[in-house]
Amino acid sequence: MIKNIIFDLGNVLINFDFNRFFAVCGYKPNERDLDEALPVLMKFDAGEISRNDFFRQMKKVFNFNLFQTEFEAGWCDNFWENKKMIDFARKLSEQYPVFILSNTDEIHFPYIWQQFPTLHFFQNNLMLSYELGAVKPGRLIYEKALEKFDLKPEECLFIDDKKINVEAANICGFQSIWHQTNKKTFEKISKFLTYKM
DSSP, X not given: OOOEEEEOSBXXXXXEOTHHHHHHTTOOTTSSOGGGGHHHHHHHHTTOSOHHHHHHHHHHHHOOOOOHHHHHHHHHTXXXXXXXXXXXXXXXXXXXXXXXXXXXXXXXXXXXXXHOGGGGGGTTXXXXXXXXXXXXXSHHHHHHHHHHHTOXXXXXXXXXXXHHHHHHHHHTTOEEEEOSOHHHHHHHHHHHSSOOO
């Protein structure tokens, strides 16, 4: 039986487009891709490097001419709410404990939390990679997330936009949904729960 619902943050509750960031760096839309810096991003998301080191390493990868404050402002100005999903999660929170499990960093998450107070119904039910010291899809982050709140994986429904993260959660014993569209996810969630829309 599902007793807890765990949401990914990026492209589930909060959408993003890093073309805005690359515009600040001086690039045209789709000229560069964050995957070019994936090892750096994973280290920062896991809390393994400082924000100063992150800035220096990103500067090496993307060769931008920005002060750190300008870089961090551009790094954050990429998000907007998925209002329908947030509203749905809020309704679910009236009947189920809800959580956020996200690969995120010490720059992004405080900005998002401040910028989007509509998320605050999650309260302290936050499983953040940079605090847990591990990233999805690694097994360790799922284990640490469960341990933090003393949850059983078979009692958790996990929603993520990346199939690899969903598959990893399934291996760890979660019930999981691969988020592709709001409509499909709403329908799948309702099939798992006693809650009906």
